[in-house]
Amino acid sequence: MKIACHDLVDRMIEQEYPSLFSLYRTLHQHPELSEMEEQTALTLSTSLETAGYTVTTGIGGFGIAGVLDTGPGRTVLVRADMDALPVLEETGLSYASTETTVDWNGRSVPVMHACGHDLHMTILAGVARVMAALQDWWSGRLVLVGQPSEERVSGAAAMVRDGLYNTVGTPDALLALHVAAEYPVGTVIYTEGVSSAGAESFDLKIFGVGGHAAHPNKAIDPIVIAAETILLLQTVVSREIDPQAFAVLTVSSIHTGSKHNAIPGEVELTLNIRFFSPGVRDHLISAIERITASVARGAGVPEERLPMLTLLDESAPPMICDPALAGVVIPAIRAVVGEEQVIAVPPSSGSEDFGAFGAVDPPIPICYFRVGSVDPNSTHPPAFLHSGKFSPDAEGVIKNGVRAMSIALLALLGEERY
Structure with missing residues (x-):
């Protein structure tokens, strides 16, 4: 048969x-x-x-x-x-x-x-x-x-x-x-x-105070905040996730600015995470929220202008x-x-x-x-x-x-x- x-x-x-x-x-x-x-x-x-x-x-x-x-x-x-x-x-x-x-x-x-x-x-x-x-x-x-x-x-x-x-x-x-x-x-x-892997995608908006490139002391530069944030995010998987677990955290794009001599008021980034377990997913998201807020506060960004993290409807378990x-x-x-x-x-x-x-x-x-x-x-x-x-x-x-x-x-x- x-x-x-x-x-x-x-x-x-x-x-x-x-x-x-x-x-x-x-x-x-x-x-x-x-x-x-x-x-x-x-x-x-x-x-x-x-x-x-x-x-x-x-x-x-x-x-x-x-x-x-x-x-x-x-x-x-x-x-x-x-x-x-x-x-x-x-x-x-x-x-x-x-x-x-x-x-x-x-x-x-x-x-x-x-x-x-x-x-x-x-x-x-x-x-x-x-x-x-x-x-x-x-x-x-x-x-x-x-x-x-x-x-x-x-x-x-x-x-x-x-x-x-x-x-x-x-x-x-x-x-x-x-x-x-x-x-x-x-x-x-x-x-x-x-x-x-499961996957989640995010939009991240980092706010600052725009200003003249010749007078950076009168601004809060969101590009510097974004740069520090990106580097710290790269430590999440290597220093916070169990080495035996699977996790990926990627900053996939950064967009800002329009003029050589102007400090922009905000930076837009896109992020993506990959995981095999819900616990790792939750830890990654919590770490992103913690780090982005902490770096912004350290730069003097007021509470009402802290970064905005948006989870997109592009998720897969x-x-x-x-x-x-x-x-x-x-x-x-x-x-x-x-x-x-x-x-x-x-x-x-x-x-x-x-x-x-x-x-x-x-x-x-x-x-x-x-x-x-x-x-x-x-x-x-x-x-x-x-x-x-x-x-x-x-x-x-x-x-x-x-x-x-x-x-x-x-x-x-x-x-x-x-």
């Missing part, structure tokens, strides 16, 4: 690949930024509808959900993220993106699928076709989700808040995959337990891969792709908001894995995610991604037959 099912999946993939690659080219050529995925959502929802799924659109923005119900059994949700990045494509591909758009700050920017979300959507469409064709092999409810705004780590929570589970039912399990830019095609990479769920999914994939091709790795410092789909009451178990994207015959080192030169082996990723996710779903929805 196992070999017959595997063969059926592979036959379907080969049959559908030309059409899937055409879909991939379309998605790659016409990327859209987070919260702007209107045409992308339409393209993906049309593909799911054509495969026989009942599709609901406009969930949490441009989110979509396609449902195929074949009878009694589990409900399993598979997610693909849809948004692209403000990155200039430099791959040289014949179907490279030349799109530009106006971003959230009113700036004209290039747009590119530099994180593989075009591949994720294509794989979702392929899985939709395989699972529809193999309905006799499984029973249950399959929910395929196109998620907006993953790059701003806000789309998953927005879909849940907007009633996703009222529309499609509460899943018994959640699955997602991502391209792995550092592993060869054919490999599957996973982590049990905490698999990726640590993502936890459920061991029991992985205990079904990973062995099924390993049986098909081979023992040496399935690789367990330590947790990643990167973040992703897929975990928000499971952060409900009661929590829903998650299994998240990655598929290798590097052409093993390439003589050039691969470009990493978010690079304008990111150019994965599309055929290998699509075929292996559809295979791995379809096998995972058959293991969950058709265990007695698979």
